[in-house]
Amino acid sequence: MFGSQFKIVIGTFVVAFFAFVAIFAPLLAPFNPLSQDLFNRLAPPVWAERGSWTHALGTDNYGRDVLSRLIYGARVSILVGVTSMLLSCTLGSLCGVIAAYRGGRLGSFIMRFSDAHLAFPEILLAILIVATLGGSLLNIVLVLGISSWMVYARVVYGLTLSLKERPFIEAARAQGAAGWYIIRRHILPHLLPMIIVISTLQVAQMILTETALSFLGLGVPPPTPSWGNVLAEGRDRLFVAPWIANSAGIAIILVVWGINLLGNGLRERLDPRAGARG
Amino acid sequence: MALLGLQPESAQVEGEVRFSGQNILTLPGDQMTALRGRRISMIFQDPMSSLNPVLTIGQQISETLRAHFDMSRRDAWTRSKHLLDLVRVPGAAGRLQAYPHELSGGLRQRVMIAMALACEPELLLADEPTTALDVTVQAQILDLLLDLRDETNLSILLITHDLGVIANFADRVAVMYCGRVMEAASVGDFFDAPSHPYAEALIRSIPGGSSQERLEAIPGTVPKLTDLPRGCRFATRCLRYRAACSEDLPELREISPGHSTACFRAFDNA
Amino acid sequence: MHRSDPNDVPLMTVHALKKHFPVGRQLFSKEPKAWLRAVDGVDLQIHRGRTLGLVGESGCGKSTLGRLLIRLLEPTSGAIKLDGEEISNVSARKLMGLRKRFQMVFQDPMGSLDPRMKIGESVAEPMYLNGIGNRREKVAEMLEAVSLSPEIANRFPHEFSGGQRQRICIARALTLEPDLIVADEPVAALDVSVQAQIVNLFQDIQQKMGLGYVFISHDLGVVRHIADDVAVMYLGKIVEQGSVKEVLDAPAHPYTRALVSAILPPRPTGVRFRPPVSGDLPSPINIPKGCRFASRCPMAKDLCREEEPVLRRVANGQHAACHFT
Numbered sequence: 001m002f003g004s005q006f007k008i009v010i011g012t013f014v015v016a017f018f019a020f021v022a023i024f025a026p027l028l029a030p031f032n033p034l035s036q037d038l039f040n041r042l043a044p045p046v047w048a049e050r051g052s053w054t055h056a057l058g059t060d061n062y063g064r065d066v067l068s069r070l071i072y073g074a075r076v077s078i079l080v081g082v083t084s085m086l087l088s089c090t091l092g093s094l095c096g097v098i099a100a101y102r103g104g105r106l107g108s109f110i111m112r113f114s115d116a117h118l119a120f121p122e123i124l125l126a127i128l129i130v131a132t133l134g135g136s137l138l139n140i141v142l143v144l145g146i147s148s149w150m151v152y153a154r155v156v157y158g159l160t161l162s163l164k165e166r167p168f169i170e171a172a173r174a175q176g177a178a179g180w181y182i183i184r185r186h187i188l189p190h191l192l193p194m195i196i197v198i199s200t201l202q203v204a205q206m207i208l209t210e211t212a213l214s215f216l217g218l219g220v221p222p223p224t225p226s227w228g229n230v231l232a233e234g235r236d237r238l239f240v241a242p243w244i245a246n247s248a249g250i251a252i253i254l255v256v257w258g259i260n261l262l263g264n265g266l267r268e269r270l271d272p273r274a275g276a277r278g
Numbered sequence: 279m280a281l282l283g284l285q286p287e288s289a290q291v292e293g294e295v296r297f298s299g300q301n302i303l304t305l306p307g308d309q310m311t312a313l314r315g316r317r318i319s320m321i322f323q324d325p326m327s328s329l330n331p332v333l334t335i336g337q338q339i340s341e342t343l344r345a346h347f348d349m350s351r352r353d354a355w356t357r358s359k360h361l362l363d364l365v366r367v368p369g370a371a372g373r374l375q376a377y378p379h380e381l382s383g384g385l386r387q388r389v390m391i392a393m394a395l396a397c398e399p400e401l402l403l404a405d406e407p408t409t410a411l412d413v414t415v416q417a418q419i420l421d422l423l424l425d426l427r428d429e430t431n432l433s434i435l436l437i438t439h440d441l442g443v444i445a446n447f448a449d450r451v452a453v454m455y456c457g458r459v460m461e462a463a464s465v466g467d468f469f470d471a472p473s474h475p476y477a478e479a480l481i482r483s484i485p486g487g488s489s490q491e492r493l494e495a496i497p498g499t500v501p502k503l504t505d506l507p508r509g510c511r512f513a514t515r516c517l518r519y520r521a522a523c524s525e526d527l528p529e530l531r532e533i534s535p536g537h538s539t540a541c542f543r544a545f546d547n548a
Numbered sequence: 549m550h551r552s553d554p555n556d557v558p559l560m561t562v563h564a565l566k567k568h569f570p571v572g573r574q575l576f577s578k579e580p581k582a583w584l585r586a587v588d589g590v591d592l593q594i595h596r597g598r599t600l601g602l603v604g605e606s607g608c609g610k611s612t613l614g615r616l617l618i619r620l621l622e623p624t625s626g627a628i629k630l631d632g633e634e635i636s637n638v639s640a641r642k643l644m645g646l647r648k649r650f651q652m653v654f655q656d657p658m659g660s661l662d663p664r665m666k667i668g669e670s671v672a673e674p675m676y677l678n679g680i681g682n683r684r685e686k687v688a689e690m691l692e693a694v695s696l697s698p699e700i701a702n703r704f705p706h707e708f709s710g711g712q713r714q715r716i717c718i719a720r721a722l723t724l725e726p727d728l729i730v731a732d733e734p735v736a737a738l739d740v741s742v743q744a745q746i747v748n749l750f751q752d753i754q755q756k757m758g759l760g761y762v763f764i765s766h767d768l769g770v771v772r773h774i775a776d777d778v779a780v781m782y783l784g785k786i787v788e789q790g791s792v793k794e795v796l797d798a799p800a801h802p803y804t805r806a807l808v809s810a811i812l813p814p815r816p817t818g819v820r821f822r823p824p825v826s827g828d829l830p831s832p833i834n835i836p837k838g839c840r841f842a843s844r845c846p847m848a849k850d851l852c853r854e855e856e857p858v859l860r861r862v863a864n865g866q867h868a869a870c871h872f873t
Contacts (some may be wrong), residue, residue: 082657140746171717174620176647177638177672185673382828383606411764412605413810424820438739442769442812446821469815483744484643484769484814493773495744499709 007265014258016103021223022074029068030056033225037063041141045243058243060233066244067226070251073175076226080140081206087145089199091150098182099153100160111157114150122147122209123216130218137220141214144206155198156191161189191268200263227252292499297401316346319394321405325386328467329378335362335389342396361392363422365422384415391422398430405437420447441484453477456501456511459530463537473533473544476512510541518543557632559727559760560617560650562592565626565636566611569832582833582836586612588784589626592828594728597754599761601775601792603768605829609784610764612762614730615763618650619643630727650680651721655733657713661705667691668701671720678724690719693756694749711857712741716864721758730762735770747774768811771798777865780804783832783840791865800868803841839871 017057021028037059043068044050045058090215099110126143163169164187173181207227213219214234216229222229227248234245295302302313322328330338331358339361349357355374356483362370365388387407394402404423408416424447428435436448444451452462453476472478482494498515504505507513509524514522520542528540530542533547556676568589570580593616594600604610615621617628619635628636636648651674654660661670670682671690680686688698694715705713714734721729731750737846739845747770754761765771771778772792779789780803788801800803809824827844832835838853845852851871859867 062858167654167656169783170620171652171654171660171720172662172673174618174647174652175720176644176677177673182676186662189662384828412829413768414605414806414823414825415828417810417812417821418826421821421823440812441740442814445814445816465816480741483741493744493747496741497745497749499711499742500739520863 004116004265004268007261008269011258011260011265014254015262018074018255018258019149021071022078025071025075026244028148029071031065031068033064033069033072034223035064039063041253042237044241045247048243054081057247058241060230060241060244061237066230066247069230070227070247072224073227073230073248074255075208076137076209076220076224077228077252078145078203080137080210080220081203082225084141084144084148084206084210085202087141088147088149088202089152090196091145093195095096096151096156097154097160099189100157101164101179101183101187105263110153111276114153118150118154120213123212126209126213127216127218130213135218135221137224140210140219143213144209146207148205150203151202152195152198155194159191160187163190189207197267197270198267204259204263207252207259208256212274223233292536296397315318316397317399318401318403319399320403320405321387321390321407323409325383325390325410328390328448329386331378333377333378334374335378335381339374341390341397342380342393346397352378357396360390361396364395364426365392368390382415383411384418387411387419390420391426395426395430395432399432401435403435403437407436407438408440408443411436416443423447434533439466441480441522452455453480458508458511458527458540459538459540460512461539462530463539467534467537471537473539474512474545475516475518475543476537476542479515479517557598558593559631560592561627561629561632562590562594562617563627563629565590565592565613565616565628566624567609567616567621568624582807582832585784585835586832587616587623589709590778590781590786590837592785592786592789594760594762595777596727596760597758598776599754599763599774601771601778602762602764602781603766603771603778604781605766606784607829607832608781609832610781611732611736613781614762614764615654618652618730619646620652628724644678648674649726650728650730651726653714653717653721653729653734656737657710657717658705658737660717661713663705666697666701667703667705667708667716669740670705671701671716671723674720674724679811680724686723687719689715692721693722693753694719709736709742711745714738714746715749718746718753722753725757726759728760728762730764732764733766734763736765743770748805750774768796768807769814780807783830783835785869786869787841787842787870788866789859790863794863794866798863798866800862800866800873801841801870802845802847803869806844813823839869 040055040059040063041061043052043055043059043063046056048058055065055067057070059065060069095110095114123148129143130139155237168201169182169186172186177185210219210226211228211231214226215232217232219228220226222233230248231245231252234248236242238245280441295315297318302310303530305313332339338359339358340351343349343354343357343404344351350475354470358374359370362373367373367388373381377388381389407423408419411419420443423434426457427430438444441488448465450463450470451461451465453474455476461472461477462470466484469481473483479494479496485497496546501507501511501514507524510516510527510528513519522542528542530540531540531545533544557586563588566589568586569584570579570588576672588609594599595691602610602613612621616623619628623636625698626636630646630649637642668684668687671687675683687701691698691700696712696715696719696720705716708716710789731825735746738746740815750761751774752760752765753759763771763774775792777790778792778795779786780795781787782800782803788795788799794806795804799808806825812821825846826843832844836853838855839845839848839857842848842852849872855871857871859869862868862873
């Protein structure tokens with residue numbers, strides 16, 4: 001097994017690389033990802049016969065540069081991953097804290113609702129929402145954000161329940177602290193390490209789900225380059241031009257691996273159950 | 279813990295522990311397992327966490343018995359009832375069917391003692407056996423331990439922070455501070471003529487006697503065990519400190535028959 | 549109470565105070581299965597500059613009573629008056645203002661400081677909550693008052709020993725200059741060698757600031773040392789109260805007698821120590837009728853199992869709830 005230190009370093013390196021690519025996409029991409037070149041359709045990548053460095057990863061069915069589409073796709077995929085994670089994180093943590101801190105009927109309603117939601121297939125829900133609202137970048141973020149709040153709610157609920165009974169919370173209440181103040185000052189700081197760990201892993205999950213949705217044609221509407229779109233387009237030419245789907249697939253695998261490595265490393269470091277206490 | 283070989287793998291244990299003349303630290307694992315529980319057993323501070331919450335009292339005692347003796351289920355059960363009678367649990371037959379959470383703290387500690395006595399040990403290690411109990415129950419448990427000592431010729435090593443418990447229930451006492459024995463004496467000698475400054479300060483800091491007078495506190499705090507001073511470990515808080523105390527570590531030395539201490543000052547006086 | 553000025557209005561008066569907790573829930577009913585009667589009709593007076601020792605075994609309701617006094621728990625019924633003013637039913641806003649006047653020190657100094665907050669922040673928190681400025685100076689002043697260096701304000705709780713943390717908790721309780729401090733077993737979790745330091749500190753502060761203490765403890769030795777008055781609780785009720793001398797030197801209630809004789813003599817006596825009573829505390833969920841101590845009492849008669857005794861005066865300021873005193 002790798003040590004947590006090693007995981008964090010490698011994970012951070014991979015994630016930083018993709019973040020860099022996403023941020024500086026206009027400077028790095030050799031071509032406009034949308035400009036078509038119908039005379040140069042399905043050009044092979046550099047390692048194949050007749051390949052050239054002009055289109056290092058070849059071109060797709062419309063003659064668009066695959067490398068450029070992947071570079072811009074990183075933008076879309078990471079943006080979708082991070083914003084939907086932020087949405088579900090805020091939603092889920094809030095619900096979890098309120099359910100645990102308030103307790104009573106509201107609390108059990110929130111938690112029963114999350115149980116019910118947990119039992120509902122994520123993809124099915126996404127199909128339902130996208131089919132009714134239509135596909136757009138915003139809708140995808142909404143779908144992904146809403147479909148995974150329960151993960152946070154459950155973990156935060158459990159942690160808050162035990163935190164609530166800690167003597168320092170009672171000490172704060174004895175001084176007149178109440179409600180939001182206690183949550184903000186005394187509960188959230190203790191939840192943060194756990195939330196960071198889940199969030200990291202959730203970004204990877206979000207990117208994968210976005211890819212799956214796009215692959216099914218329910219994601220970011222084409223021609224916007226997202227990794228899922230590139231993969232879906234590659235599917236139709238899998239035998240003629242395998243490099244399209246392959247390079248998109250490798251990009252997805254790499255970033256998800258990197259994020260998971262980072263997340264697991266952080267968990268080993270920060271999770272109170274792993275022993276080391278902050 | 280180290281006495282019973284229950285310390286984690288990484289702990290370093292040096293020296294010798296002689297039990298009936300045999301150094302038990304060098305015993306191989308299986309012989310130690312036989313010794314532990316059979317001839318030496320232990321009870322802990324918190325009986326609730328040492329009992330298995332999903333097994334009845336009867337199941338737990340019989341299991342202990344059957345692990346050490348070749349015994350039928352029925353015999354083990356009968357013997358369990360006798361053990362509960364021995365530790366004076368009222369209505370023992372009924373209690374065998376009870377789960378630990380159905381018993382009060384005092385009864386749970388009695389059950390723990392019954393389990394420890396299951397194999398008629400020669401030595402019982404009792405680690406703060408009454409700290410978690412109420413005062414009126416504490417007296418009952420200690421009284422029971424003394425009765426058992428007299429009835430079964432048992433030796434007891436009673437670990438406690440409560441000098442009152444020592445004064446009333448022990449024959450000999452050894453005072454530890456930061457991993458070292460500071461003084462060892464008969465209880466009478468210890469309270470009448472403590473020779474180590476730490477022991478003296480402990481005895482003086484007991485509240486109780488007359489009310490309203492100021493308590494004599496020991497100044498300072500206990501040093502961290504990972505960062506011990508070089509010389510005497512009590513030196514930083516000692517009222518009779520002198521330069522030599524932070525140079526060398528005083529060894530435990532007998533100053534009168536049956537009375538040993540580890541303090542340079544006391545050596546001079548002896 | 550015999551030592552206080554008769555014209556002196558008590559700092560806090562408690563009358564017929566009750567706190568019942570619901571236990572378990574029935575499937576198709578709003579009523580719980582049973583009620584745990586933690587505090588079941590308590591009368592008390594607390595005076596400025598004096599210490600009331602609240603004594604009893606675990607589960608007798610003494611900690612619940614302490615929390616009721618500082619309104620950390622809502623009473624089921626009864627009255628609590630602070631300087632003659634009823635506070636058991638005041639609004640949350642008014643309560644916030646009142647909190648300045650009573651503070652609590654808890655048993656577990658390890659747990660009652662937020663491990664992620666610096667000492668300075670923890671000590672300043674009551675002032676922050678009450679919108680008081682100049683916090684930095686006050687924190688330094690308070691840390692000095694409990695014999696700690698003001699420089700520790702930037703450090704975290706885990707760097708300190710139990711005794712030091714309890715000092716920090718005391719400093720925090722003092723920042724608002726309260727009239728009353730409820731201390732719930734404040735030395736029970738500390739090393740013997742450190743207990744005496746904290747008990748002395750409590751006494752010094754009282755002499756300097758003249759506040760009233762409610763000192764909750766199971767340790768009669770400590771209570772005898774620090775308290776002026778004592779109230780002995782058994783299963784949610786006060787069975788005996790009076791001055792320390794009266795109650796501990798001449799206990800009138802058989803339970804107090806049992807408690808007092810359960811104190812181990814601090815030095816060897818040469819005589820075998822015998823336990824004063826048998827049995828454990830009954831559960832406070834199904835309290836039997838009659839006297840609550842009857843099941844363990846060596847002198848219980850039929851009357852005791854039928855009729856519950858009330859607190860009656862037995863000596864100067866000493867009251868006991870027993871049919872046979």
